[in-house]
Amino acid sequence: MTDATPLIQVEGLHKSFGDHEVLTGVDFTADGGSVTALLGPSGSGKTTILRSLNVLETPDAGVVRISDATIDFATPPDRRAVKALRSKSGMVFQSHHLFPHKTVLGNLVEGPVQVQKRPVDEATAEARVLLEQVGLAGREDSYPSQLSGGQQQRVGIARALALKPEVLLLDEPTSALDPELVGEVLAVIRDLAAESWTLVIVTHEVRFARDVADQVLFLDNGVVAERGGTEVLTDPQEDRTQRFLARMLDAG
Amino acid sequence: MGDGAGYAGRVPLTRRLLVLPALLVLVYAAVLGAPAAAQADDARVVRVGTEGVYPPFSYRDPDTNELTGFDIEVIKAIGEEAGWDLRFVEAPFDSLFPALDSKRIDVIANQVTITGERKARYLFSTPYTYSHGVIVTAKDTDDITSLADLKGRTTAQTASSNWAQVAKDAGAKVQYVQDFGPGVQLVEQGRVDAIVNDNIAVLDYLATSGNDQVKIAGDAGDEVLEQALAFRKSDPELQQEADAAIKALTDDGTLAKISDQYFGADVTVQGGSKDVDVKATDSRTTWQVVKDTAWPMFKGLVKGNIPLTIFSFVIGMVLAVAAALARLSSIRVLDWIARIYISIIRGTPMLVQLFIVFYGLPSIGLDLDPYPAAIAALSLNVGGYAAEVVRASILSVPRGQYEAATVIGMDYGQSMRRIILPQAARIAVPPLGNTLLSLIKDSALASLVLVPELFREAQVTAAATTEYLPLYTMAALYFWVVCYLVSLAQGPLERRLSRYAT
Ligand SMILES: Nc1ncnc2c1ncn2[C@@H]1O[C@H](COP(=O)(O)OP(=O)(O)O)[C@@H](O)[C@H]1O
Ligand SMILES: [Mg+2]
Numbered sequence: 181m182t183d184a185t186p187l188i189q190v191e192g193l194h195k196s197f198g199d200h201e202v203l204t205g206v207d208f209t210a211d212g213g214s215v216t217a218l219l220g221p222s223g224s225g226k227t228t229i230l231r232s233l234n235v236l237e238t239p240d241a242g243v244v245r246i247s248d249a250t251i252d253f254a255t256p257p258d259r260r261a262v263k264a265l266r267s268k269s270g271m272v273f274q275s276h277h278l279f280p281h282k283t284v285l286g287n288l289v290e291g292p293v294q295v296q297k298r299p300v301d302e303a304t305a306e307a308r309v310l311l312e313q314v315g316l317a318g319r320e321d322s323y324p325s326q327l328s329g330g331q332q333q334r335v336g337i338a339r340a341l342a343l344k345p346e347v348l349l350l351d352e353p354t355s356a357l358d359p360e361l362v363g364e365v366l367a368v369i370r371d372l373a374a375e376s377w378t379l380v381i382v383t384h385e386v387r388f389a390r391d392v393a394d395q396v397l398f399l400d401n402g403v404v405a406e407r408g409g410t411e412v413l414t415d416p417q418e419d420r421t422q423r424f425l426a427r428m429l430d431a432g
Numbered sequence: 433m434g435d436g437a438g439y440a441g442r443v444p445l446t447r448r449l450l451v452l453p454a455l456l457v458l459v460y461a462a463v464l465g466a467p468a469a470a471q472a473d474d475a476r477v478v479r480v481g482t483e484g485v486y487p488p489f490s491y492r493d494p495d496t497n498e499l500t501g502f503d504i505e506v507i508k509a510i511g512e513e514a515g516w517d518l519r520f521v522e523a524p525f526d527s528l529f530p531a532l533d534s535k536r537i538d539v540i541a542n543q544v545t546i547t548g549e550r551k552a553r554y555l556f557s558t559p560y561t562y563s564h565g566v567i568v569t570a571k572d573t574d575d576i577t578s579l580a581d582l583k584g585r586t587t588a589q590t591a592s593s594n595w596a597q598v599a600k601d602a603g604a605k606v607q608y609v610q611d612f613g614p615g616v617q618l619v620e621q622g623r624v625d626a627i628v629n630d631n632i633a634v635l636d637y638l639a640t641s642g643n644d645q646v647k648i649a650g651d652a653g654d655e656v657l658e659q660a661l662a663f664r665k666s667d668p669e670l671q672q673e674a675d676a677a678i679k680a681l682t683d684d685g686t687l688a689k690i691s692d693q694y695f696g697a698d699v700t701v702q703g704g705s706k707d708v709d710v711k712a713t714d715s716r717t718t719w720q721v722v723k724d725t726a727w728p729m730f731k732g733l734v735k736g737n738i739p740l741t742i743f744s745f746v747i748g749m750v751l752a753v754a755a756a757l758a759r760l761s762s763i764r765v766l767d768w769i770a771r772i773y774i775s776i777i778r779g780t781p782m783l784v785q786l787f788i789v790f791y792g793l794p795s796i797g798l799d800l801d802p803y804p805a806a807i808a809a810l811s812l813n814v815g816g817y818a819a820e821v822v823r824a825s826i827l828s829v830p831r832g833q834y835e836a837a838t839v840i841g842m843d844y845g846q847s848m849r850r851i852i853l854p855q856a857a858r859i860a861v862p863p864l865g866n867t868l869l870s871l872i873k874d875s876a877l878a879s880l881v882l883v884p885e886l887f888r889e890a891q892v893t894a895a896a897t898t899e900y901l902p903l904y905t906m907a908a909l910y911f912w913v914v915c916y917l918v919s920l921a922q923g924p925l926e927r928r929l930s931r932y933a934t
Contacts, residue, residue: 234839267841279930281854294850310888323932343778343840 186379187212188347195228202228203239204402207386211282212346213376217389219413226382229399230349233380234252234269235262249345260421272350276332278324284311284335285320288342295410296343305344310338316367320377330361334368341372348372350381384415385430398424453699469689475517476671480507481537484522484616485611485895488636488694489543497728502694507541507558507661509686509932513677518876523882526591526611527791529554531882532664534794536802540662543630543640554662557674560687561699565598566634568627570619570645576626577650585625588615595628598652602628612637613895621644628652632695632708641898654658656702721899722906729889733910736885737875741804744810745871749822749864751815753853768900770819777816782874785809790881806878814871822861825856858929865922869915876911884909 186209193206202225210216218226231237233244237303239253246268247380251257279287292298307415311317313336324332333353340348353369354362366388383389389396389410396412397404398421406418416422482490482503490501499520511518521537528544531537532554542564546556569576576582583603589596599606607624609615614632618624626649634648648746657836661918663671670753681687696709756768775784789800789809800808829852879888890907894900 236835236838263841266839269839271839273832273836275832276832277832279833279836279851281858292840294846295841325933339840383483 186210187214187247188216188380189243189245190213190229190233191231191243193244194240195225195232195237196240202402203232203242205402206242206399207404208395208397208407210347212322212378212380214394215373215379215381215392215428216395216397218382218397218399219384219389219424219428220405221262224399224401225322225364225402227351228314230271230380233347233349234266234271236271267343268345269347269349270343270345271335272333272340272348272353275338275356276324278332278335278339280324283321284327287324287339291339292345296400302328304392304425307338308343310341311335311395313371314338315364328361329357333357333361333365335409337365337368337372341377347378347380350379350383351419352382354383354385367407384428386425389413390424441672443769448451463770465734467911475515478511478516479519479521479537480511481521481523481528481531481540482542482830483509483528483611483895485518485613485892486525486542486555486633487640487896489633491896494721494724494893494896502561502690503541503543505690505693506538506687508924509681509690510661510677513680514673516673516748521882522717522884522888524880525593526610527882529662531785532662535799536794538663538667539674539933543633544662545659547594547597548661549597550594553665555665555668555671555798557661557663557671558678559658559700560678561632562702563630563632563657563659563699564655565628565629565657565841566648566913567650567652568616568619568629568634568646569625570622571647573625573649578655579628582626582628587626587628587814588618588624589628590615594657595630595652599626599628604628604650610891610897613898613900616641616643616646616898617900630657632699635651635708635894639749639897643898667805703760712857716897718899718902721893721897723900724869725889725893726906727857727911729886729907732884732886732889736878736883736888737872737914740806740875740883740885741872743807744814744875745868747807748812748814748818748871751811752818754817756826757848759819759823760826764901774816774819777813781811782809783877783880785813786877786881802878802882806881806883808873809881810871810878813874814867817870818867821860821867822856823861826852827900829855840930856899858926861922861926861929865919868918872915872918876907887889896907 188210188308190209192204193208194201195203206225206229208216218229228237232239232242233246235257235294237256241253243250243252244265244360246265249265249268251261251265262298274276277291285304288310289300289303292303292306293300307372308317308320311320314337314339316331316334317326319331324335326333337353350369354365356385357365362385367384369381370378370392375426390413393410395407396410398406398412398418400415406416412421413425416425439917457621459652482499484490484492484499486501488501490499492498493500504520508518516628520808521531523531525542528537528542532540542549544560546559567576567579567582573757576585577599579602582599584605586605586607587599588607588609589599590611594608596608604626607618612627612629614700615624615627616637619627629649637643638646638648678687682700689696691698691700697707699708753775756771758766761767786806786809789812790802790805793800833851833855834847837851842850875885876887878885879891887907890903894903897903
């Protein structure tokens with residue numbers, strides 16, 4: 181499970197929105213094929229970390245490396261470097277952001293065909309395999325609006341995978357779903373973990389994180405307050421981690 | 433903001449957006465530009481500006497739809513004598529002088545009266561008509577018989593005609609109308625008291641219309657007015673050639689013959705206009721006139737209004753998208769340029785924009801032909817109005833869509849073209865449909881910059897036949913049918929664009 185050098189490396193990440201310092205020096209690494217779970221109270225900066233990994237937000241300082249693409253945000257990044265780093269990861273949004281005017285298949289082949297310039301036939305064949313994998317074979321020609329929330333999110337995952345990224349970033353993929361739809365999405369993510377995809381997932385599903393995560397990062401006030409294996413979730417050392425988990429498990 | 437955040441544009445226009453109008457323009461040039469280049473002759477080309485709606489001087493023959501009239505026959509004779517290759521350009525009287533200034537025409541043959549003011553700005557040939565002014569009133573007005581009676585009364589005049597000045601000098605208030613016919617309607621309706629005009633034009637009107645609701649109430653002074661061809665100051669050779677030709681044509685009796693044919697008198701010499709006897713230029717029934725004009729009007733629609741609308745709408749949409757993206761850009765300058773553009777277009781009358789493009793820009797060297805000028809002005813107008821619609825539609829697409837496009841690796845142009853604009857289009861269609869309907873109607877203004885179109889045809893025939901109500905009603909009907917068909921197409925288009933939304 182662990183390679184010699186980690187696939188993801190984040191050092192000294194800082195980000196402010198105006199006067200508000202959201203990230204105040206975040207460091208972590210993740211090995212290829214590992215699952216990293218990001219937990220922490222709302223507003224602690226989890227989403228901002230994820231969005232820094234694909235430069236949807238531009239950090240004020242810090243270094244982000246995924247595979248062989250590195251950006252040091254000490255200076256404003258140039259476009260080519262951003263493009264290179266972005267191509268290493270795929271992203272699954274909390275509220276899927278599927279393209280409503282394209283069919284399920286259209287959503288999946290858009291990136292491979294338009295961005296990666298791969299042949300339509302090839303991209304379509306691969307998209308069908310992915311849809312089968314997320315349990316949506318036969319829904320190729322549906323529009324997103326004709327699917328349930330859980331199905332939409334599974335299409336969101338498949339769309340991200342269609343680009344064959346090295347890392348999949350998931351930002352609370354089940355938070356916007358009705359409770360009865362959460363399971364089908366988590367099941368798909370579990371399969372991905374089993375297939376050794378490298379995942380970085382922001383989640384409030386503590387039990388799920390306990391099952392699939394190799395590394396747990398507990399975030400508070402813009403820093404990683406506690407980190408380790410799943411023992412962070414079963415036997416937290418920090419006060420604030422304990423309090424957070426107690427609240428989560430009560431609620432869940 | 434992050435690199436991918438926001439719709440900030442570096443390259444607001446994509447190539448594909450530009451290719452389409454360029455192609456359209458090429459097609460247009462091929463289709464409409466061809467006839468102009470046809471004649472291969474060394475004769476000097478002289479473009480003659482004339483109203484075409486001023487019988488019996490300049491009008492279209494109701495039977496053949498050919499331009500004819502006293503002034504037309506005179507200039508044709510002069511042109512033949514002087515060896516000119518004549519091209520006629522029809523335009524409202526008020527547009528003729530701007531057209532002469534902006535070198536769109538070389539001479540005006542339209543009963544232009546020589547005045548001191550005009551003499552200061554233009555060259556005049558030897559006069560070919562001597563006329564005197566008369567006062568027209570409603571048939572039961574009996575307190576106006578001379579210029580003195582006009583003091584404090586209201587008259588209807590065309591803005592740039594010398595008769596407006598005569599009326600003003602007499603102390604009358606002047607209400608401006610586009611030509612003589614509409615002025616007569618105002619007199620009949622009691623909305624104005626009188627019109628001062630050329631006796632010959634009035635006699636022709638009375639003969640043609642059979643209108644007995646108005647009458648010639650008296651002479652407008654005893655001054656004799658001289659009408660001549662008007663040239664630019666910079667064109668003295670044309671004027672000299674014209675004078676030589678007029679002399680020859682007077683000597684050989686040609687001018688007298690033409691005059692006799694139209695007026696039963698020789699108005700080309702002093703005092704001739706007293707004995708004028710005008711025959712009706714048109715005697716068809718209303719129904720016949722409407723039937724005969726339906727086809728020319730339809731051709732005006734198909735060759736004028738519809739292509740104008742299509743080209744202007746397509747180019748206008750490109751401008752609108754560009755302006756909307758500039759407005760959304762994080763580059764300040766682009767935002768400001770777009771703001772100013774939109775504000776100017778929305779804050780000024782369409783008519784003024786049209787006149788600036790066609791009559792104003794030539795003085796700074798930007799000399800567009802009528803069609804391109806009309807398309808340019810209409811496109812700019814549509815672009816300004818549609819820009820805010822497009823901008824609002826783009827903003828209504830959730831920002832997550834842009835982020836989703838960004839994380840699958842799309843650049844700004846791709847995200848716009850493939851993800852944002854298609855979704856914005858759905859929201860924009862209903863308001864843009866209204867913009868299109870306005871454009872169809874605004875295309876009627878193109879006649880003012882010399883583009884022949886539907887309403888112009890109606891005006892031309894209405895002037896010759898005085899059938900104002902039926903002809904203008906028919907013009908309205910044509911516009912209404914086109915707008916109705918367009919609004920029918922809107923429903924299916926909206927359904928098609930929103931087929932994904934359930
Ligand atoms: N674009 C933004 N502009 C201003 N403040 C922001 C922006 N994005 C996030 N924030 C703020 O940064 C903080 C961290 O946000 P986020 O990373 O979304 O937290 P989390 O995902 O852990 O809930 C929050 O206080 C949020 O309000
Ligand atoms: Mg979040």
